[in-house]
Amino acid sequence: MTIGQGEFRGGERGTARISGVTFGVRTAIYSRVGGMAIFEGDIALGLVDEFEQQLAEAREQAVAGDVASAVGISGSRFRWPGGLVPFTVDPALPNPExxxxxxxxxxxxxxxxxxxxxxxxHVNFVRFMDAGGCWSFIGLQDSGAQTLSLGPGCSVGNAIHEIGHAVGLWHEQSREDRDMFxxxxxxxxxxxxxxxFDQHITDGxxxxxxxxxxxxxxxxxxFSANGRPTIVPVDPAATIGQRAALSAG
Structure with a gap:
């Protein structure tokens, strides 16, 4: 369905892969208007069918043969030297196991x-404690003690997830290529x-x-306001959001 008129038309969202002289391949969100991919209301990027075919091919290439799968914070200063993370556990932390x-x-x-x-x-270290809820900083903060909070309702899976943040990982759906998937x-x-739901393109x-x-x-x-999905996988059979274990990648 097309909404608006003149130079302010919109429609169902789609994703295109574009490139330019000063930047490499990146994704852009467009509106489907009469078979054309329209960007910012009145800029034609090309035919929707062509972009969908390109996207399908790029999606297959992106998942074929890859091992490491994540989005990490940019910059060596956020890395723990030697991959070694010093830590302490607050004596008051519930269920320290x-x-x-x-x-x-x-x-x-x-x-x-x-x-x-x-x-x-060790000057810098992660301090596991109950500071209300499940949360963590991203990567090494170089500030001495950095809190990783595990409230009473946070499971082992939540702890694995928050450690992922502490060692430098953003959320998976924050990837630059997320609109392909x-x-x-x-x-x-x-x-x-x-x-x-921001993407970490400049800092990831x-x-x-x-x-x-x-x-x-x-x-x-x-973060649903009505119980309906806020994230819909392109693959309808995909399962997302597990908090049980690290995946193979």
């Missing part, structure tokens, strides 16, 4: 290692929570192919 189990899972499945903080040796339905998002690096099964991916109804 969650931390040990989550750390063991990371060490069993990745090269990242964790060590109890030695004050004489999911559609964000802004009409269903709680008012004022739209920023939670896509790693490998898109991973629907990532523990860093939002579930379908994240």
């Amino acid at each position: 969650r931390v040990r189990d989550a750390i063991a899972h990371w060490e069993q499945n990745t090269r990242i290692r964790f060590t109890e903080r030695d004050p004489a040796e 999911v559609r964000i339905d802004f009409a269903n998002i709680q008012t004022g929570q739209e920023h939670n 690096d896509d790693l490998g192919g898109y991973d629907y099964g990532s523990i860093m991916h939002y579930p379908r109804t994240a």
